[in-house]
Amino acid sequence: MSTPTVVVAGAGPTGLALACGLRMAGVSVRVIDKAERPSVASRALGLQPRGSEVLNRLGALGDLPERSVRMAEVATHVNGRCLVRLRVGRYAALTSWPVLVNSQAEVETRLRRRLGDLGVEVEWGRELLGADQDGGGVTVQLTDGTVRTEWLIGCDGAHSRVRKVAGIAFPGASVVERFLLADVRAALPLMRDTASVWLRKDQMLAVFPLPGGDLWRVVASAPPDGGDDVDSGGVAAVLRRELATHAGVDPSAAWEVVWTSVFGIQRRLADEYRRGRILLAGDAAHIHSPFGGQGMNTGLGDAENLAWKLALVASGRARDGLLDTYEAERRPVAREVVASTSGLTRLVLGESLPARAVRDHALVPLLRRPVVQRLLWEKSSQLKVGYRKGPLASRWPRLRSAVGSCAGDRVPDVECIRDDGSRTRLHAELGSRWAIIAPPADAQVYVDHARRRLGGAAAVAALSSSHAHGRRVMLVRPDAHLAWSGTAPAALDAWLARTLGDGLPRTSQWQPSD
Template sequence: MQSTEVLIIGAGPTGLTLACSLAAHNVPVRVIDGASGPAATSRANILHARGVEVLDRMGALNGLHEQALAPLGMAMHVQGRPLATMRFAPVDGESVQALFVSQASVESGLRRRLSELGTEVEWGTRLTDLEQDGDGLTAGFASGTRLRAAWAVGCDGAHSTVRGRTGIEFPGVPVVEQFLLADVRARWDRDRSTSAGWFHRDGILLAIPMRGIGEKTREGGDLWRLMADIPAPAADERLDERQIIDRFEQIIPARAGDGGVKIRGAEWTSVFRIHRRLAADYRRGRVLLAGDAAHIHSPIGGQGMNTGIGDAENLGWKLALVTAGRAGIGLLDTYTAERRPLATEVLAGTTANTKILVGERAVTRVVRDRLFVPLLNLPAVQRNATRTASQLWVTYRKGPLGASSRGRGPHAGDRVPDLDCRRADGTRTRLHAELGCAWALLLPPAVTDPGALLAAAREYLGGHVTVLRPHEPAAEGVVMLVRPDGHLGWQGPPAAPHLTRWLTRVLGCGQAQV
């Protein structure tokens, strides 16, 4: 029977990001997926700033900028009248912003990086069984083969086999009964410099110009993503591609007031109910969940891929330390403690926004049309909406590894901005360029000899520690240890015993049971 240290089930953005993180930490990993090969359809079509930042740290961003579009604005219409244009402003003080790029392109970049790290996805390998015991777990596949692993991570989506076999509850509620989605080729005499949304008494219609494979710009193209809610289906109703296109040819004139649109064909269609669901826990024994296997919510706002990638990066460095024997099992419980509250917040936000935009009740439509949509013209509202979507605000300050100290930040658990730094040899770099699989020890000018601090960090964390000197230190005389995911782990005086005490406490984590 073959064996590995970590088995990842699911080769979407979440599973691939986790696999890249573990492989970069030299953890033996296998990645399986029941599909016969990579998906060619776009599916998610926006990577928000935090996702861009993570892929950059992973070394998986090369080429994505050339395949992507800059963030679009969205022209909002109520009963056919343009009322507001929501612009996606750059986040103040940040060097990254969202990219309109297909999930297929994101996955391709991650697979390329994973291959560089010596690991390939095993396609056509469907998980059928997963059993835990005192020493690890055994996975069974449809082919009849079996595999031993120390850990398994379910990144296998909303209908997760891993979650089902593990017995983790996945409670939730429906948000919208039926939504249509289609990427279509259409002859449409419409400005492609912005997306558009129409709010009608019958429901919402969204149209997003997209760039096809090989196309240099969206201007002059004919590829559009269409989304619309429709009444709940009959119990036995199943819409095929032709029926979905026919529905959109009816919806566009009714909701957008434009009867001149001709849809020539579809590249991808989908019919789905929007649910809000959240796993009761992200770990049971030696099995963990990430991405859509742990949480699902409305696609409006494009938070799904971003949140899953964030899960993977948070889990990656922790699982790497545990598998190397440098941290106790309890460190993995901080994964749920840090990421599940964020998912709760994201689910609440996407649900509220979806209900407002869809406007199923008359009073909701009045609030939407007369208050919510006009407010989107305000620059302050646009800046806040862009930052909220970016997830650059994420903090773990209230988690078990954080510190809710008063005063000016950053505090333990906060994301550290991409600081301008110098390496030990004096060459310039950026903080986030040195992370990914490494910790960063940020030293103030007063510390001329970092030997004792570096030795203490490497004794506990291994060789994945780099020394940097920020161009503008956060506080005079304070040393900072930044986690591989860009969050502040520890800060304190330049004395090795202080750092050692923190590392002992965090990596011990109570030695919780498997």
């Protein structure tokens, strides 16, 4: 096989999305995975609106919205009483995408299909054993030989071999020792657009509707008397008992068990996202509680952020110091997710009498307030994730754009007009491309500057928008964040020069040890 520019280890959502983004930008890539075949287990559930946006920009969303459960609310019961119905996805001003519930396997299927369309097939049964890097690349040792590549990206999960061979620490701690999970097919008397949660003392039960008829995910904290039933593979039996105890569902009702798992919850965050020519993304860089449905979506955000930066470096259009902005922008996002989901987990589970008192008498009543529900949904949707404090935003004064964003903020999916007069949506023009949004009379000079630096018409879309006011021009990144806004072509050129080269090291400051 030909020598790839990038080797991606791990064919989960993060690795597949990263590979798609790189291929769309013209970078040669190989994806390896130690598994013999794709997993069919559902594992992670749910795409937040931000995750759907990423898949859509990659051309991988396909018919997933039609094949998903569209979540409307989360019903929370305390001591048998439904006290809160938390609406999700109702604030359409931010996005048109709802919260979608579907299995991780379905997401991976669509990403593999898109990657195949781009000319890359996952290499299954190829386990990474080690990697040695030098100033010119990385030699990757596999079970069946070696591969030489310029860059190695670890998307190989919580037990990442890439992270270990790079020598990157992964500190953290256990949050919850044991949870029980089962996907079952059963006629449960519950709403199909609602996630139902029951809290009683320090026990929790949750039931989520899954696509495919009467398919449900049932999750519960392991009961103190679970004992031998759980250890002997009786997860489903214990969960049926918990359903009867907490939800009043008849445990004698027939059901078919599709998949079961026993798992613990940990919180860990890699000390670094980059060591020379080796980088980490997704669960290889951060793991946390599944409460809030942030895991898969955070990994997709990592992949999209890294893809366009690595593509510029790999093509020689940017010095590799640009890759350091990946950690600078994405690690704070993961740090906040790790902290917030861990705190939420402990509070919801009520591990002590004071914690349960706060949960039952303060948190639950607070959740009834519309403003709190709106803020929670905005946070969980990841649509407000931004990089105002990141190094790319600080490379130019933080002037507000015409659509009310500051440098580093996500730009809404506004309607735009191409230079041929046809109408489009902004996000449809992104993915592997940047976009210049400018008044038609002023656009060409800005577009010329951007294309000269970023790679021609295939790399930069020329658009105008009725949302623009005055003569302010916007440069939008491939991940839909505002890169620059201003009224002078020379200022745009200066920003691009600084971001892509000036002030960045020509080679990585990391050097291999003797």
